[in-house]
Each structure stands twice: as structure tokens, then as C-alpha cells.
Amino acid sequence: MSFMIEALSLHKEFPARKNGPSPGNGKNGDPRNDGGQRLFSPKARPQLVAVEDVSLTIQSGEIFGLLGPNGAGKSTTIRMLATLLEPSRGTARIAGFDVVRQPQAVRRRLGTVLGGERSTYWKLTGRENLEYFAALYQIPGGEARLRIQELLARLDLEAKANELVERYSSGMKQRLALARALLPRPPVLLLDEPTVGLDPQSARNLRQIIRELKEQGHTILLTTHYMEEADQLSDRIAIIDHGRVIALDTPRALKASLTQQEVCRLEAAGLPDPKPWASQIPGVQEVNCRFLTESQTWEVTLHLKDYRAAAPELLRLVTEQGGRVIQLSVKEPTLEDVFLSLTGKALRD
Amino acid sequence: MSGLLATVRIIWAIVKKDLLVMLRYPLNTFMMMVEPIMWLTPVYFLGRAFSSNSVARGFLATTGTGDFMTFVLLGTIAQSYISAAFWGMGMALRNDMTSGTLEANWLAPVSRLLLLFGKSVSSLVRTSLNLVVILALGNQLFGLEISAPFWKAGAYLLPMLIGLYGFGFAYAGLVLLLKDANVLTDVTNFLVSTLSGSSFPVKVLPTPLLMISLALPMTYGLDAIRSILLGIPPLVALGWESLILIIFALVFSLAGSYIFRRVDQHVRRTGTLSMY
Ligand SMILES: Nc1ncnc2c1ncn2[C@@H]1O[C@H](COP(=O)(O)OP(=O)(O)OP(=O)(O)O)[C@@H](O)[C@H]1O
Numbered sequence: 001m002s003f004m005i006e007a008l009s010l011h012k013e014f015p016a017r018k019n020g021p022s023p024g025n026g027k028n029g030d031p032r033n034d035g036g037q038r039l040f041s042p043k044a045r046p047q048l049v050a051v052e053d054v055s056l057t058i059q060s061g062e063i064f065g066l067l068g069p070n071g072a073g074k075s076t077t078i079r080m081l082a083t084l085l086e087p088s089r090g091t092a093r094i095a096g097f098d099v100v101r102q103p104q105a106v107r108r109r110l111g112t113v114l115g116g117e118r119s120t121y122w123k124l125t126g127r128e129n130l131e132y133f134a135a136l137y138q139i140p141g142g143e144a145r146l147r148i149q150e151l152l153a154r155l156d157l158e159a160k161a162n163e164l165v166e167r168y169s170s171g172m173k174q175r176l177a178l179a180r181a182l183l184p185r186p187p188v189l190l191l192d193e194p195t196v197g198l199d200p201q202s203a204r205n206l207r208q209i210i211r212e213l214k215e216q217g218h219t220i221l222l223t224t225h226y227m228e229e230a231d232q233l234s235d236r237i238a239i240i241d242h243g244r245v246i247a248l249d250t251p252r253a254l255k256a257s258l259t260q261q262e263v264c265r266l267e268a269a270g271l272p273d274p275k276p277w278a279s280q281i282p283g284v285q286e287v288n289c290r291f292l293t294e295s296q297t298w299e300v301t302l303h304l305k306d307y308r309a310a311a312p313e314l315l316r317l318v319t320e321q322g323g324r325v326i327q328l329s330v331k332e333p334t335l336e337d338v339f340l341s342l343t344g345k346a347l348r349d
Numbered sequence: 350m351s352g353l354l355a356t357v358r359i360i361w362a363i364v365k366k367d368l369l370v371m372l373r374y375p376l377n378t379f380m381m382m383v384e385p386i387m388w389l390t391p392v393y394f395l396g397r398a399f400s401s402n403s404v405a406r407g408f409l410a411t412t413g414t415g416d417f418m419t420f421v422l423l424g425t426i427a428q429s430y431i432s433a434a435f436w437g438m439g440m441a442l443r444n445d446m447t448s449g450t451l452e453a454n455w456l457a458p459v460s461r462l463l464l465l466f467g468k469s470v471s472s473l474v475r476t477s478l479n480l481v482v483i484l485a486l487g488n489q490l491f492g493l494e495i496s497a498p499f500w501k502a503g504a505y506l507l508p509m510l511i512g513l514y515g516f517g518f519a520y521a522g523l524v525l526l527l528k529d530a531n532v533l534t535d536v537t538n539f540l541v542s543t544l545s546g547s548s549f550p551v552k553v554l555p556t557p558l559l560m561i562s563l564a565l566p567m568t569y570g571l572d573a574i575r576s577i578l579l580g581i582p583p584l585v586a587l588g589w590e591s592l593i594l595i596i597f598a599l600v601f602s603l604a605g606s607y608i609f610r611r612v613d614q615h616v617r618r619t620g621t622l623s624m625y
């Protein structure tokens with residue numbers, strides 16, 4: 001089997017910023033390495049670990065999602081794969097070429113969208129931008145014209161192709177950045193937050209385009225902090241936090257890993273405080289009760305092993321207490337729940 | 350595509366892109382074109398005030414020519430090429446960094462030195478356009494005429510420019526490292542354009558400043574150009590001046606591109622490029 005993108009124990013440390021904003025949730029180096037010590041051992045400067053021991057092997061034709069909160073190390077990973085940053089340790093290959101030793105061969109096989117909107121010249125038209133980048137990729141003139149026409153049409157930019165990019169909407173700028181990345185017809189696409197800042201409609205369009213690109217055989221690595229996006233697009237997902245991969249699987253398997261823990265919500269009227277008896281139900285791990293004053297009902301959230309096994313007992317108990325069931329539902333776990341159970345915190349603040 | 354043709358195409362694409370962007374700022378471009386004339390005007394009238402019958406006698410005694418205005422004009426022209434080679438790449442790099450387009454350029458499978466070189470060709474083209482404007486306006490307003498072997502002067506300008514490219518690469522490296530190199534720009538500007546005598550004969554400098562001036566290769570380049578075009582005696586024999594310029598070209602172009610490559614590598618390690 002051939003891997004189009006391989007990362008083996010990638011590791012990236014940055015010199016900690018002296019007076020910049022304090023590093024979000026990255027880890028700081030040894031705090032004992034303060035200024036005084038640095039004088040004598042200049043190498044022992046405090047380091048910020050942005051990416052730690054990240055290994056990914058992505059097959060040809062796969063869409064792979066990197067999902068993680070702000071500062072998790074997603075962009076740093078992409079930048080290392082795109083030859084813009086050198087890994088501190090570990091190796092990475094694109095289509096078999098080493099990103100450090102064969103950067104030109106890697107760049108020829110990569111289409112990269114980083115910081116999308118700002119990555120094209122706003123004082124040029126969309127077409128002029130593409131002509132310029134086609135020349136940098138050494139695509140011969142006639143061929144370049146054909147490809148540009150094709151990409152403009154495909155990414156729905158034709159109508160404004162001869163207008164300055166500064167007049168484009170965010171969605172159009174993002175699509176132009178994607179067109180630029182697609183010019184050399186690269187087998188591998190690296191997309192860093194391709195839909196960030198787009199309205200829902202444009203984001204949906206772009207996701208559709210990404211799916212089509214997969215169908216045409218591109219291998220795609222994309223980062224996002226929208227879990228729905230990762231869920232919908234990716235064949236496999238790596239959840240990354242503090243620079244580490246904390247889970248890696250298909251979206252379905254990631255969510256299935258949570259089903260040993262089902263979440264069931266019951267709304268019932270005419271009950272005394274349900275907490276004491278609800279905790280007695282076999283398999284229940286956690287009970288949260290809330291009295292809803294507006295409807296004069298109890299809302300009971302149960303975390304349990306097996307909803308099916310527990311449901312009859314639950315219903316029996318409600319009737320026994322003289323209560324009446326208004327609503328009973330089982331919540332499908334989302335990637336958000338996966339993230340929550342892995343890290344104990346929400347994906348987005 | 351053969352290597353050379355591919356290279357030329359890339360450079361042309363960069364020049365075309367830069368010229369297009371320039372056209373989208375018409376007022377700036379216009380000001381840039383006429384600005385040299387604006388500061389040359391008082392110099393011209395000052396020169397007139399010191400002259401009788403269009404000959405500045407004191408100036409004639411110092412330099413061997415009484416044609417003060419042409420002396421200054423040649424300096425200005427050469428200086429604008431020097432600046433283009435020296436700062437053109439760093440400035441363009443800085444623009445790409447602030448606009449966010451630098452990474453997109455650097456993702457292309459092209460040598461970064463070639464990308465930089467392309468940027469400087471743009472500034473040379475711009476300088477040449479500027480030169481045409483200066484000469485035309487100078488001719489109209491002040492009746493300036495230069496009828497001397499330009500190509501011969503160009504032969505001295507060329508090695509000087511190559512050496513300056515070396516400086517230019519190093520300067521671009523500094524911009525990568527510091528992101529803002531304004532202080533450095535001011536210092537080098539003073540050294541290069543003032544002390545190398547673009548607007549006065551260096552002979553009049555007091556000894557300490559003259560020493561610095563004579564340590565700058567640009568001084569000899571400017572001197573050689575004027576010597577040829579105005580027929581005045583050079584500071585040292587023209588043969589020596591050309592030797593100095595050729596050595597300068599070799600040493601600095603190698604050192605400069607080495608420095609840039611090292612800085613580029615350093616920046617890839619520290620990641621300073623992706624933070625604005
Ligand atoms: N060039 C740099 N120098 C120093 N620290 C950096 C640099 N680039 C990133 N970092 C730090 O490394 C960590 C990971 O950053 P990165 O940009 O990879 O995160 P991310 O997952 O892309 O986050 P976001 O969702 O905000 O884009 C952060 O703590 C960030 O502050």
C-alpha cells in the first residue's frame with residue numbers, strides 16, 4: 001500500500017517568545033531555564049512544544065482531518081509537511097519524498113492553502129493571480145491558460161475573474177486560494193482551515209468541492225476546529241490537543257468508542273426528587289436532575305452502559321413513583337462528546 | 350522547458366505582476382516618477398547661483414568639470430540603480446510578508462534566490478522607467494543633455510550592481526530575520542548614498558569620512574561613471590577601479606547569497622516567518 005502523506009514522530013519546538021502573548025495551551029519548557037542560566041548555556045532556552053510525537057500515515061485518495069482546539073498544533077503540522085518549517089525531530093514524506101531533504105520534489109506534488117484569504121495578491125485580478133502562480137509552477141503558457149479557465153469555471157469564479165481580488169467576498173478569496181493550490185494538479189492537498197470565516201452557504205459549497213476533489217483522486221489533509229466539518233468530510237480523523245494526537249480513527253469508530261457510555265434524557269411530571277431512585281438503576285454511572293419550573297417537570301440525564309437494558313426498569317420506576325413520562329430520548333454521541341471525554345474540556349471555548 | 354527559458358519566464362512573471370500592481374496605484378507611481386525632479390530643482394538653481402556663464406569655477410577646480418548639474422544628475426541616476434539592487438529585494442520581501450503572500454510564493458518549487466532576483470529585476474525596470482522620465486524632464490526643464498558613451502559607463506555599473514546584489518540578498522535575509530529593518534535601512538542608506546558621493550565629489554569630505562567613503566566600492570563605481578561620461582580625472586586609475594568593482598562583485602554576491610540561505614534555514618527552524 002502506498003502512503004501519500006507520512007509523518008513519523010514529528011516534533012516541533014519553538015523558542016519561547018520573549019514578550020509576545022503567553023503561549024495559549026502549548027507547553028512551556030523547563031521553567032528553571034530562566035534568563036540567568038541562559039547566559040551560561042545558550043542552548044537551554046525555554047522552548048514551546050507545538051507538536052509532539054505526531055505520526056500519521058495517509059493513503060492515496062483519503063481525506064484526513066486534523067481536529068483540535070486553538071493552538072493545538074494543526075497549522076504547525078501542516079507547515080512542516082509543506083516544507084515551510086523544519087521539524088525539530090522526526091521525519092515526514094509526501095508521495096515518498098522527504099520534506100527536509102527533497103523540498104523541491106515535495107513542493108511539486110503539493111497544493112497548499114494556508115491563511116487562505118490573504119495568500120493571493122489583492123491588487124491583481126483573480127486571473128492575473130493564477131497566471132502569476134502558474135508561471136512559478138512552470139506550467140507552459142497554453143496549458144496554463146486552459147487550466148486557469150477550467151479552474152475559474154469549476155470554482156465558480158468566472159464571472160469575477162477579471163476583477164481585483166480586493167473586491168471578492170471571503171468565500172471567493174478562499175476559492176481563489178484553492179484554485180491557486182490546484183494549478184499544478186498536485187496529488188496531495190494540504191488545507192489549513194479551508195472554511196474558516198465563511199458563511200454557512202459558502203462553507204457548504206467549499207466542502208462539496210473538497211469532496212469532489214477526493215473523487216478525482218486527490219489525497220487531502222485538512223485541519224479544522226469545526227467538528228461537524230471533520231465528521232462530514234473525513235475518512236479518518238486525528239484529534240490533536242497540546243501538540244499530541246490523542247485519538248485517531250474513522251469518525252464512526254471514534255463515536256462508537258463512546259457508546260459504552262450512552263446518554264439518556266428523561267422528562268417526567270408528577271415525581272418527587274428522582275435522584276435517589278434513579279441511581280439504583282443497574283448500569284447507571286451518573287445522574288443529573290433538574291427541576292424545570294416552567295413546565296413543572298423533572299429533567300433527568302443518565303449516563304449509562306446500556307440504554308436498552310435499563311429502559312424498562314427506568315419506566316417501571318417512574319410509574320411506581322406515580323410519575324408520567326413526557327419525553328425519553330437517547331442522545332447520539334458527537335465528536336464533541338469524544339473530545340470532551342478524552343480531554344475533559346470542550347472543543348471550543 | 351529548458352532551464353534558462355524557464356528561469357526567464359519566472360522572472361518575467363514576477364516583473365509583470367509587480368508592474369501590474371504598480372499600475373493599480375497610479376498616484377503613487379506618478380509621484381515616484383516625478384519625485385527626483387522635485388528635489389533636483391533646488392540643487393539646479395543653487396548650482397546656477399554658484400556659476401557664471403554656466404561654469405561653476407570652484408567646482409571645476411575640485412572635480413575637473415564645471416558642469417555641476419550633470420555631475421549631480423549622473424550621481425542621482427547611478428544612485429537609483431544602486432538603491433534598486435540594494436533595497437529592492439528586501440522591500441519587496443517585506444511587502445509580501447505583510448500582505449500574507451510570501452508563503453504562497455515560497456511554496457512554489459522555485460529557488461528562493463531566483464524569486465528574490467525576480468523582485469529586483471522589477472525594481473530595476475521601475476528605475477529605468479524613472480530614469481527616462483528624469484532625463485526627459487531634465488531636458489525640458491533645465492536643458493540637460495548627456496552625450497557621452499553610456500555603454501562604457503554601463504560596463505562599470507554592471508559589476509557594481511552584481512556586488513550590490515550580494516548586499517541585497519544579505520539585506521533581504523535581515524528583513525526575514527528582523528521583519529522590520531528600518532534602522533538598518535537608514536544607516537546603510539547614509540553610507541551608500543551619502544558617503545559614496547552620489548550628490549557631491551567625495552574629495553571635499555574631511556579625512557575620517559573620506560576614509561569610509563574610500564572603503565565603499567560604490568564610491569569607485571560612481572567615480573568611474575562620472576570620469577568616463579564627463580571626461581574628468583578619476584580618483585584612482587580606471588583600471589584599478591574596475592578591478593576593485595569586479596572583486597567586490599565576486600565576493601559580495603557569494604557572501605550575500607550564502608547569508609540569505611543561512612537566514613532562510615534559520616527562519617525555517619524558529620518559525621518566525623509565520624508570525625507577523
Ligand atoms: N512561529 C512560532 N513561534 C513560536 N510559537 C509558535 C509559532 N507558531 C505557532 N506557535 C505556537 O505553537 C502552538 C501551536 O500553534 P498552531 O498554529 O500550530 O496551532 P493551531 O492548531 O493551528 O491553532 P489555530 O486553531 O489557532 O490555528 C501555539 O501555542 C502557538 O502559539
Ligand SMILES: [Mg+2]
Binds near residue numbers: 074075076192
Ligand atoms: Mg492554525
